[in-house]
Amino acid sequence: MFEDPREALRLIEREQVNTIREVTPDPRLMYWPWGLTWLISFGLSFLRYGPEGRVLVDFPEWVPLSAMTGLLIVAGIFTGIVGARSGRHISGPSSRQGAMYGVSWSVGFTGLAVVFGQVGESLPEHLAGLLWGGGMVALVGVLYMAGAAIWQLRDMFVLGAWISGVNVIGVLLGPGWHALLIAVAGGGGMLVAGFVGWWRLR
Incomplete structure (x- = not known):
């Protein structure tokens, strides 16, 4: 038994913090892989398909898409x-929420891929690329905000809103500029979010 109630309270608080750290993944490990993926793949897209159709770096056309596909898988x-x-230590409603949220990502991306695959064939190449890039990034922003609403994570909501805003500006500016904004502000935003989340978790 504890003679000092304050000592017991401090022990409880320490155990709560340790439990949170154990069941909460390192934000850097959750955000940085995607941030680097966007930074590299959209950066390559900007260099190969720049604003107004300019080719800033003349490498094969398949490089940006192949890099994005491979990096997304990894x-x-x-x-x-x-x-x-x-x-693995979580069960009950929280576990089901996580599973359903994960399935929502797969279903959302699959649905958009089918729709864009049909619609994109009738668009010029530069607009088809903007449709795919803008649509997929828009879905990411919305899903981040939805996840934030489920788990009450303000930082995650801010990131989703940031990505959504950057995406809208990029789409309005047009092909080339969209890729640059998503690479720098979108991918960079994820890198910053991972660092901030890790710092607060400490």
């Missing part, structure tokens, strides 16, 4: 493993 597998390891 980031998805990596963050999936990190999330699964952090959630």
Whole structure:
């Protein structure tokens, strides 16, 4: 038994903090893979398909898409493993929420891919690229905000709103500029969010 109630309270608080750290994945490991993916892949897209159709760096056309596809797969597998390891001690409603949220990402991206695959064929190449890039990034922003509403995470909501705003500005500016904004402000925003989340978790 504790003679001092304050000592017991401090012990409880320490255990609560330790529990939160154990079940909460490192934000850097959840955000940085995606931030780097956007920074690299959209950066390559900007260099190859610049504003007004300019080619800033003349490398093969398949490089940006291939880089994005490969990096997305690696980031998805990596963050999936990190999330699964952090959630292995969680059960009940929270576990179901996480599972349903994860499925929502897959369903959302699959649905958009089918729609864009049909619509994009009738658009010029530069507009088809803007449709794919703008649509997918818009979905990411909305899903981040939805996840923030589920788990009451203000930082995650701010990130989703930031990505959504940057995406809208990029789409209005047009092809080339959209890729640059998403690479720098979108990918960079994820890198900053990962660092801020890690710092607060400490």
